[in-house]
Amino acid sequence: MRLLEVRDLRTYFRTEAGVARAVDGVSFGVEAGEALGIVGESGSGKSVTSLSIMRLIPEPPGEILAGSSIWLKGEELVGAPETRLREIRGNDVAMIFQEPMTSLNPVFTVGDQIAEAVRLHRKASWKEARARAIELLGLVGIPDPARRVDAYPHELSGGQRQRVMIAIALSCEPDLLIADEPTTALDVTIQAQILELLGALRRRLGMAIVLITHDLGVVAEVCDRVVVMYAGEVMEEGPVEQVFREPRHPYTQGLMASIPRLGQETERLAVIPGIVPSPTAWPTGCRFHTRCPYGWELCVREHPPLFPIGGDRGARCWLETHPERRAAVDRATGGFLGLAGVGAAALGAEGPIALEATPAESWHRRAAGEPGVPAPEATAPDAPARPLAEDPDVERDVER
Amino acid sequence: MSGELPPAKGDSDLRGATPDELRPPPDTLVEVRGLKKYFPIRTGFLGRVTGQVRAVDGVTFWVRRGETLGLVGESGSGKTTTGRTLLRLEEPTGGSARFAGQDIFALGGEELRKLRRRAQIVFQDPYGSLNPRMTVGEALREVLHVHDLARGAAASARVHELLETVGLRREAEARYPHEFSGGQRQRIGIARALSVEPDFIVCDEPVSALDVSVQAQVLNLLADLQERLGLAYLFIAHDLSVVEHISDRIAVMYLGRIVELGDARAVVASPRHPYTKALLSAVPALDRAARRGRIVLGGEIPSPAAPPSGCPFHPRCPHPLKDADCARIAPPLAEKAPGHFAACIKEPAYVPESPP
Ligand SMILES: Nc1ncnc2c1ncn2[C@@H]1O[C@H](COP(=O)(O)OP(=O)(O)OP(=O)(O)O)[C@@H](O)[C@H]1O
Ligand SMILES: Nc1ncnc2c1ncn2[C@@H]1O[C@H](COP(=O)(O)OP(=O)(O)OP(=O)(O)O)[C@@H](O)[C@H]1O
Ligand code: SF4
Ligand SMILES: [Mg+2]
Ligand SMILES: [Mg+2]
Numbered sequence: 001m002r003l004l005e006v007r008d009l010r011t012y013f014r015t016e017a018g019v020a021r022a023v024d025g026v027s028f029g030v031e032a033g034e035a036l037g038i039v040g041e042s043g044s045g046k047s048v049t050s051l052s053i054m055r056l057i058p059e060p061p062g063e064i065l066a067g068s069s070i071w072l073k074g075e076e077l078v079g080a081p082e083t084r085l086r087e088i089r090g091n092d093v094a095m096i097f098q099e100p101m102t103s104l105n106p107v108f109t110v111g112d113q114i115a116e117a118v119r120l121h122r123k124a125s126w127k128e129a130r131a132r133a134i135e136l137l138g139l140v141g142i143p144d145p146a147r148r149v150d151a152y153p154h155e156l157s158g159g160q161r162q163r164v165m166i167a168i169a170l171s172c173e174p175d176l177l178i179a180d181e182p183t184t185a186l187d188v189t190i191q192a193q194i195l196e197l198l199g200a201l202r203r204r205l206g207m208a209i210v211l212i213t214h215d216l217g218v219v220a221e222v223c224d225r226v227v228v229m230y231a232g233e234v235m236e237e238g239p240v241e242q243v244f245r246e247p248r249h250p251y252t253q254g255l256m257a258s259i260p261r262l263g264q265e266t267e268r269l270a271v272i273p274g275i276v277p278s279p280t281a282w283p284t285g286c287r288f289h290t291r292c293p294y295g296w297e298l299c300v301r302e303h304p305p306l307f308p309i310g311g312d313r314g315a316r317c318w319l320e321t322h323p324e325r326r327a328a329v330d331r332a333t334g335g336f337l338g339l340a341g342v343g344a345a346a347l348g349a350e351g352p353i354a355l356e357a358t359p360a361e362s363w364h365r366r367a368a369g370e371p372g373v374p375a376p377e378a379t380a381p382d383a384p385a386r387p388l389a390e391d392p393d394v395e396r397d398v399e400r
Numbered sequence: 401m402s403g404e405l406p407p408a409k410g411d412s413d414l415r416g417a418t419p420d421e422l423r424p425p426p427d428t429l430v431e432v433r434g435l436k437k438y439f440p441i442r443t444g445f446l447g448r449v450t451g452q453v454r455a456v457d458g459v460t461f462w463v464r465r466g467e468t469l470g471l472v473g474e475s476g477s478g479k480t481t482t483g484r485t486l487l488r489l490e491e492p493t494g495g496s497a498r499f500a501g502q503d504i505f506a507l508g509g510e511e512l513r514k515l516r517r518r519a520q521i522v523f524q525d526p527y528g529s530l531n532p533r534m535t536v537g538e539a540l541r542e543v544l545h546v547h548d549l550a551r552g553a554a555a556s557a558r559v560h561e562l563l564e565t566v567g568l569r570r571e572a573e574a575r576y577p578h579e580f581s582g583g584q585r586q587r588i589g590i591a592r593a594l595s596v597e598p599d600f601i602v603c604d605e606p607v608s609a610l611d612v613s614v615q616a617q618v619l620n621l622l623a624d625l626q627e628r629l630g631l632a633y634l635f636i637a638h639d640l641s642v643v644e645h646i647s648d649r650i651a652v653m654y655l656g657r658i659v660e661l662g663d664a665r666a667v668v669a670s671p672r673h674p675y676t677k678a679l680l681s682a683v684p685a686l687d688r689a690a691r692r693g694r695i696v697l698g699g700e701i702p703s704p705a706a707p708p709s710g711c712p713f714h715p716r717c718p719h720p721l722k723d724a725d726c727a728r729i730a731p732p733l734a735e736k737a738p739g740h741f742a743a744c745i746k747e748p749a750y751v752p753e754s755p756p
Binding site for chain 1: 474475581584616702703704705
């Protein structure tokens with residue numbers, strides 16, 4: 001039995017502009033002790049997914065639709081009574097929220113807030129709880145914890161507040177930790193220390209982690225598996241090493257191409273053209289088709305399922321069933337948009353193959369519809385005249 | 401702690417010019433000298449003051465027109481406080497700050513309001529800095545009114561333009577902050593800063609809540625605006641590759657002080673301060689092979705209420721030449737190569753051949 005099993009999760013919001021389908025049929029699982037990364041652009045539904053697991057979606061305007069399932073240790077959380085949920089939160093599952101200031105209470109000292117969390121799930125006197133709070137503050141690298149325990153949230157730096165949140169989440173030694181961008185406000189040395197701490201808890205307590213972050217490097221270091229989300233759906237999933245070495249979905253490839261890399265001189269960064277469409281009006285067919293450099297008419301018409309690709313990988317892309325196009329894309333990008341080509345070169349180690357253009361540039365050019373990269377259409381008979389992302393009508397649909 | 405250090409090896413280098421001794425270039429927009437900001441620490445139920453956090457402890461730097469100075473450093477090292485104090489959002493404990501030649505710390509009400517228009521800040525915590533009861537459009541229009549920039553239809557048009565500039569749909573104007581994702585909120589903060597067409601923006605982690613793709617869009621946007629409007633930025637961030645990408649020069653802070661300052665490429669390619677070296681080596685890597693050679697910092701993170709003697713980094717410093725001098729001598733931020741400063745006495749100084 002998996003520790004967490006999310007099946008066909010749909011979380012919608014009622015807004016003035018219509019129903020926002022923020023999370024729209026998401027499935028994944030987490031084994032005990034496993035670390036799962038969730039990545040994806042802003043607004044793709046990562047936080048709503050994690051809040052749904054905690055059953056912290058405000059209802060209304062939000063709603064987890066019937067047919068959605070969230071099993072934790074075999075227990076269905078969708079429809080579970082609030083009293084039961086409260087036991088689960090802070091005992092079995094803990095969450096680190098994306099914005100620490102919204103979840104820390106400004107009128108209580110951080111020490112009181114951690115001690116409160118400690119006392120919630122374990123019998124402890126205030127004195128013991130306070131001692132534990134000081135210990136936890138030290139663990140997350142707050143200097144002088146015995147004195148800073150009396151600080152109010154506004155008296156701490158952004159990164160210190162974030163670490164207070166981490167301390168609160170860890171205070172109950174949960175089976176599952178959901179961490180939403182837990183290290184964005186931290187410098188890399190303290191980030192390394194926090195990731196090390198999470199790793200130690202995984203080994204010692206068998207704690208599982210769902211880590212939401214936009215830092216693909218962090219995912220590579222911490223996670224076993226990764227889920228790539230876009231427009232409320234899982235676009236690609238699989239073991240981290242494989243997905244980053246050889247991303248299959250054009251969206252994952254685009255994400256990897258946008259990472260700025262140390263020591264690399266570029267005037268402009270590659271971007272995925274356009275913006276995430278509105279959750280009240282997802283595009284038809286493949287939801288990425290309005291921005292995809294490889295889409296064709298099938299992508300506009302039909303919604304692709306998550307195709308299994310060997311073992312335990314999957315990609316929601318029609319290229320998976322069109323090998324001739326797939327091959328053309330691989331040729332165009334050199335077939336190594338992922339880590340094999342970019343990562344090593346970026347980090348000063350020798351890349352395996354010398355490139356004329358970096359894969360990022362080639363993706364970027366392809367996305368911009370520029371020549372210089374062989375077009376996959378060349379080999380496919382029913383190809384469009386130009387990439388859809390370039391089509392002015394489609395573009396307008398997305399942006400306005 | 402200093403007791404454990406080997407005796408002085410006699411190779412400490414105290415030479416080299418410091419920014420304090422240098423005159424800023426003529427096109428300097430913002431000039432900060434010896435800036436200090438201390439906060440009281442209150443302890444216990446009675447809230448007695450039992451010490452002081454030396455959040456910023458004597459920093460000197462300048463930002464030229466159209467330039468981006470990147471500010472990186474350990475969490476809690478004083479980056480946000482530096483930005484807030486120089487904009488008078490906190491009262492300084494010491495030092496001076498000038499904006500276009502004007503003494504910021506001497507400005508009165510009306511002048512301060514004018515400064516607020518020309519010098520903006522994008523806050524680190526986007527949620528805390530947006531009024532939850534105002535729609536995004538109302539908030540932006542209010543800023544335009546306060547600074548007398550646009551009203552009525554002109555204001556609406558400007559709001560739409562701003563939202564588009566930061567990659568949000570027009571409809572966003574009718575929504576409240578809580579209806580956005582974290583990254584979307586951060587872009588609203590950027591739109592608000594841009595609304596008054598400032599000359600200088602303190603960007604406090606403006607892209608850290610953004611995914612790589614939107615982050616690239618925002619960075620490109622900031623670069624475009626800089627080129628078009630000649631904006632200057634003080635750009636605070638943790639992601640070193642982002643900072644290198646956007647900055648002309650980089651300053652590295654540790655425990656309330658600047659420990660390294662120089663050309664962005666030079667700081668990343670040949671860091672002179674051991675803290676900067678550790679920082680660069682700790683960048684999370686996609687590739688497992690690149691994780692070798694990482695410098696892991698040991699030791700307690702020191703408290704800004706009781707900074708270590710001598711070099712504030714000495715208890716954790718992995719420099720092979722570290723000795724008793726490090727615990728004794730406060731290292732000046734000295735020139736180690738032309739225009740490249742580092743506060744480490746174990747790095748040889750740059751001394752021009754024939755001083756003028
Ligand atoms: N309370 C709400 N009311 C209406 N829409 C909402 C609400 N909460 C979230 N949304 C919408 O749901 C979508 C997904 O939001 P979510 O916060 O999950 O994004 P995310 O992937 O976490 O992005 P980020 O990386 O920026 O944090 C967004 O378009 C957001 O505007
Ligand atoms: N209002 C305050 N009262 C007391 N101490 C404060 C206050 N504001 C900041 N501090 C302390 O000053 C120091 C510097 O904080 P600052 O927010 O400037 O750090 P930072 O470099 O921006 O860190 P981060 O990267 O985590 O945001 C920290 O030790 C912090 O706890
Ligand atoms: S090729 Fe088609 S199905 Fe695949 S991502 Fe692009 S638009 Fe979607
Ligand atoms: Mg989020
Ligand atoms: Mg800060």
